[in-house]
Amino acid sequence: MRWRSLLVSVGILALLSGCAGMDLRTAKPLPKAQDVAWAVLPFVNNTETPMANARAAALAAGILQSDGQSVVGNLPINTRTQDLLGGDWKQEYASALAAARSNGARYALAGSVDEWTYRAGINAEPEVAMTLWVVDVANDRVVWSGVGSAHGGSLGRGGTGGVAQRLIQRLLDRALAR
Structure with missing residues (x-):
């Protein structure tokens, strides 16, 4: 009888635990540099989720700052209406870079x-x-790039923001050799 309750408990725990995964591919880390200022440029939204790019850019800026990096300028976030209508990403990118x-x-x-x-x-x-x-x-030259995908949590635990935060953190850790 006791083994049945143990088996049921283990089964329920396995069901509730869900699975999480992450896959990363990155270039070699940036050269070590102290006290460099960062800016966050507009992110492209290739999803059907409105403002996913603005959410990711805000998370990235926050992660850089929480890691002790100096982030200068304003975060390039459009209004919801502009984002839904598509906007001109290339123009926004060029303006933010300038x-x-x-x-x-x-x-x-x-x-x-x-x-x-x-x-x-x-x-x-x-x-x-x-x-x-x-x-x-x-010189407007890409010096590092990384791509990643992540999924995790089930049964309502966690959300896209938490998964995105972990993914961005891991990518930035690789960029900064941490």
């Missing part, structure tokens, strides 16, 4: 959000995929 240059940023972080959703079905879980790249602001 602003980063005038604000004295050494590096600028940009990216594309390629998935920001939940899997369908009984085991629905958040899924996020994105590409990040670091631009040397002085």
Whole structure:
């Protein structure tokens, strides 16, 4: 009788634990540099989720700052209406890069959000995929890039924001050799 309750308990625990996964591919880390200023450029939204790019950019800026990096300038976030209508990403990117240059940023972080959703079905879980790249602001050259996808948590635990935060953190850790 006791083994049955143990078996049921283990089964319930396995069901509730869900699965989490992450896949990363990145370039070699950036050279070590102390006291460099960063800017965050507009992210591209390749999803059907409105403002996923603005959410990811805000998370990335917060992660950089919480890791002790200096982030200069304003975060390039459009209004919801502009985002829903598509906007002109290339023009926004160029303007933000020019602003980063005038604000004295050494590096600028940009990216594309390629998935920001939940899997369908009984085991629905958040899924996020994105590409990040670091631009040397002085010469507008990409000096690092990384791509990753992550999913995790089930049965309503966690959301896309938490999965995206972990993914961005891991990508930035690789960019900064941490």
